[in-house]
Structure formats: structure tokens, C-alpha cells
Amino acid sequence: QVQLVESGGGLxxxxxxxxxxxxxxxxVFNDYHMGWIRQAPGKGLEWLSYISYSAxxxxxxxxxxxxxxxxxxxxxxxxxxxMNSLRVDDTAIYYCATQxxxxxxxxxxxxxxxxxxx
Amino acid sequence: SxxxxxxxxxxxxxxxxxxxxxGTNSDIGGYNFVSWYQQYPGKAPKVxxxxxxxxPSGVPDRFSGSKAGYTASLTxxxxxxxxxxxxxxxxxxxxxxxxxxxxxTVTVL
Numbered sequence: 001q002v003q004l005v006e007s008g009g010g011l012x013x014x015x016x017x018x019x020x021x022x023x024x025x026x027x028v029f030n031d032y033h034m035g036w037i038r039q040a041p042g043k044g045l046e047w048l049s050y051i052s053y054s055a056x057x058x059x060x061x062x063x064x065x066x067x068x069x070x071x072x073x074x075x076x077x078x079x080x081x082x083m084n085s086l087r088v089d090d091t092a093i094y095y096c097a098t099q100x101x102x103x104x105x106x107x108x109x110x111x112x113x114x115x116x117x118x
Numbered sequence: 119s120x121x122x123x124x125x126x127x128x129x130x131x132x133x134x135x136x137x138x139x140x141g142t143n144s145d146i147g148g149y150n151f152v153s154w155y156q157q158y159p160g161k162a163p164k165v166x167x168x169x170x171x172x173x174p175s176g177v178p179d180r181f182s183g184s185k186a187g188y189t190a191s192l193t194x195x196x197x198x199x200x201x202x203x204x205x206x207x208x209x210x211x212x213x214x215x216x217x218x219x220x221x222x223t224v225t226v227l
Contacts, residue, residue, distance in 0.1 A: 037218075044120060045155075045163065045206055047216040059214040095162060103169065104153040104208035104216050108162040 002027045004096050004109030011115045012086055020081040022096030022109055030054075030074035035099035036081045038092035039111075046092075050099055051079060057101075086116045121146065121207055121219040128225040129197045137222045139190040139207030145217055147188030151210035154183055154192045156203045163206060167192060194224070202226045 008020040024032070036048040049070040050059045058070055069082040079096055094112050097105035122140040129135040139146065139154075146152055152170045155163035165174055167183035170190065180195045190209070194201050207219035 044221045045208070045218040047208075047218065050214070061215060101214075102149065102151045102210040104151065104210065104218075106153070106165050106168065106174075108164070110162050 002098060002107040004098070004107060006094065006096050006109045006112040009094065009112030009114045011117065013118055014086060014088055014116055016086050016116070017082070017084045018086065018114060020083065020094055020096075020112060020114070022079045022081075024077045024079075024098075027098075029077035032098045033101055034070075034072060034079040035097050035105050036068075036070060036079075037095045037097060037105055037108075038090075038114075039095070040089070040092040043092075047105070048094075049081065050101060052101070083114070086114075088116050090114065091116050119217075121209060121217050123205075123207060123219040123222045125220075126223045126225065128227055129194075130227045131197050131199065133197050134193055134195045135197060135224060136191050136193045137205055137207075137224070139192070139209075139219045141188045141190075141209055141211075141217065143188055145188070145209045145211040146185065146190050148212060149210045150185070152183065152185060152190045153208045154181075154190075155206045155208065156201075157206065158203050166205075197226050199226050 003025045006022045035050045051070045067085045072079040097108045099105045154167040157163040170185045171183040211217045
């Protein structure tokens, strides 16, 4: 079955950078569009970004546009989220998910914790 | 901004509970791309309904979805103890963006 495993989270200072990774298995990765979503502590879900199967189409939420970059490497069955200029309010669990646009995210990974604090 | 859900809902085992998800004509009202998720504490969300009323394989038919105007609904029939969880809706909102609901805590009494 579809499995997604995120990694790369951690503690970073405000203004710093992190690169999250998500590896897929149990499905033909390069047939699937992918997305990133986050959940701040005790809060709801926020969609962040989408990348098509070929990386030819990319979208971002306004809250991260210009600071976050989504990419993928189909040979490694991986999707990435490069996060720059991190702020305290970026603290959240970050999930990757399959996303068959225009449907919302479908299969989710277990998430990786990102904490932005001085 | 987020789609509006009631903070909580509850029912006794065997009963039904319905959760609403209210948006606008620019999201729920404009598209049939509404999903519902179940999330246990400390776990990842799991899709229970997609495209308003479709169930992924493996999801019990006790879970059903519907939409009227700009309000979507999730009904859980025959409540069971392990239905106790947080539930979120999500909708395509046009312009290649997506919204999630505020979340509803379902309690099985």
C-alpha cells in the first residue's frame, strides 16, 4: 500500500533553513502528484504546496510563497520542501501527501516536526 | 481562511453523528472536490471521503459524505468507540489553492 516517510525536521533558529524529504513506496511514485501540508501545535491543517508528477506544475500557499520551494526526484521516489527564512510561526508538524489535483491531499505520511525557536 | 466546522459532536454507540463544513461559493459551493479526514492524537490524517461522497477502499460504509450549496457534511452511522477522533474537511478553493476546516472532535459517549 502507499507509504510515505518524511524526514529532515528539527530545531532551527528564526531566519534559518531546513530541507524536508519524503520518500514514497508501495506505489508508482512518478505517476503521482504530491503535496505538503502542516499542522501547528494544537491547531488545524494548512495546505502549503503542490507539485505535479513531472514537476512541470508547482503551486504554493501565499503564506510560504517566496520562502519555501517544493521539488522532487522521481529516481529517488522523493519529494522535498526547502524552507528558508523560517519564522517562529512556521513551527508545526509537516506532512507530505499524494495529491491528485484538484482533489485535496489523499494518502499522508506520518509527519516530521519542525521547531523554529531562538 | 479556514472552512467552518463545529468544535465538537457526540453520540452514543450505535447512533449517528453528522459534522458540517461550511465554506463559500468560491470553495465548497463551486467545486465537488471535498475530502474528509480522521485524525487520532499524534497520528497523521487519514482520508475517509473524497470528491464529496466517495469512500476509499477499506473505509467502512458507516462513513458517508454529502454536499448542499456551500456546506458539506460527514455522517458517521452506527458509532463505534474507535470513531472517537478529530475530523477535518478540505476543499479545493480555486486558483490552485486548498482550504481545510477548523476541525471537529467527535466523542463517543
